[in-house]
Amino acid sequence: MNEILIISGKGGTGKTSLTAAFAHLAKNHVICDLDVDAPDMHLILKPENTKSVEFISGHEAVINPDKCEACGKCLEMCQYGAVNENDDIFSINPLKCEGCKVCVEFCPVDAIDFPDRKCGHWYSSDTRFGPMIHAQLFPGEENSGLLVSLLRKKAKELAGEKGLDLILSDGTPGIGCPVIASLSGVTLAVIVTEPTPSGRHDMERVAELCGHFNIPAGIIINKYDLNEKEAAAIEAYSRKKGFTLFGNLPHDPVITRAMINAQAITEYEDNDFAKQLTGIWEQIIRTVKPVK
Ligand code: SF4
Ligand code: SF4
Numbered sequence: 473m474n475e476i477l478i479i480s481g482k483g484g485t486g487k488t489s490l491t492a493a494f495a496h497l498a499k500n501h502v503i504c505d506l507d508v509d510a511p512d513m514h515l516i517l518k519p520e521n522t523k524s525v526e527f528i529s530g531h532e533a534v535i536n537p538d539k540c541e542a543c544g545k546c547l548e549m550c551q552y553g554a555v556n557e558n559d560d561i562f563s564i565n566p567l568k569c570e571g572c573k574v575c576v577e578f579c580p581v582d583a584i585d586f587p588d589r590k591c592g593h594w595y596s597s598d599t600r601f602g603p604m605i606h607a608q609l610f611p612g613e614e615n616s617g618l619l620v621s622l623l624r625k626k627a628k629e630l631a632g633e634k635g636l637d638l639i640l641s642d643g644t645p646g647i648g649c650p651v652i653a654s655l656s657g658v659t660l661a662v663i664v665t666e667p668t669p670s671g672r673h674d675m676e677r678v679a680e681l682c683g684h685f686n687i688p689a690g691i692i693i694n695k696y697d698l699n700e701k702e703a704a705a706i707e708a709y710s711r712k713k714g715f716t717l718f719g720n721l722p723h724d725p726v727i728t729r730a731m732i733n734a735q736a737i738t739e740y741e742d743n744d745f746a747k748q749l750t751g752i753w754e755q756i757i758r759t760v761k762p763v764k
Pocket of ligand 1: 542545579580582583584
């Protein structure tokens with residue numbers, strides 16, 4: 473099973489637009505949206521959910537007002553500032569509660585419940601480009617690294633069930649926990665960057681992360697013609713570090729028009745950008761070994 477992960481050191485590089493086009497061009501694949509903090513592939517792919525499952529991670533403390541005797545012990549013990557008190561009424565802010573269970577253990581009258589924490593949902597869906605695994609966290613929820621690992625597991629299971637040999641994933645921007653969870657063990661990481669100082673800086677950080685985990689990586693410079701000096705610096709970096717430069721793509725308003733029409737750029741009218749992107753995808757797919 474091959475896994476190709478599309479990432480970017482920062483948001484706004486056009487990563488998701490390119491991933492949607494690759495999802496259109498790919499064959500025999502499962503699409504996986506690992507950008508669980510801000511998923512947006514569904515806006516283009518319009519998935520129809522065939523399965524919806526609650527994502528539960530850890531626990532949260534909830535005070536039972538009928539049992540609470542307002543002793544204040546939970547307020548004193550909570551190290552996360554999650555307990556509030558107002559006129560001897562105690563409550564817990566779920567956005568601050570880390571689920572450490574200290575208040576539960578110290579409450580003298582067992583007035584604090586400790587239910588599972590429902591953090592969001594994950595979905596298995598059908599799209600016009602193939603099956604898709606994706607998720608939506610509730611606002612303010614964390615543990616996205618755990619959810620990323622779960623989605624990758626579900627994508628592999630789905631590919632196994634359907635006899636598919638490629639997982640194409642849209643990764644999270646940045647270099648934090650969810651990116652590390654999405655990178656480990658993938659066949660190839662494709663880094664989409666833009667020619668700005670911050671784009672180059674963030675691309676270098678995520679490229680170094682790939683190097684650290686021994687993940688083969690290649691680079692696409694999107695909107696390279698907006699700053700050809702910066703684009704040349706990114707090319708020089710990728711040559712020096714031994715990363716494949718899959719290609720330079722120009723700034724082209726056709727991408728925005730395709731997005732407004734909720735279409736991948738490669739399915740939206742005949743255009744040169746789509747032809748270049750198709751060439752890049754053919755290069756990417758040649759880089760990964762065929763599955764026997
Ligand atoms: S420790 Fe228990 S009894 Fe005391 S204020 Fe907190 S919930 Fe109420
Ligand atoms: S479980 Fe931990 S973090 Fe949550 S309210 Fe209790 S002491 Fe605070």
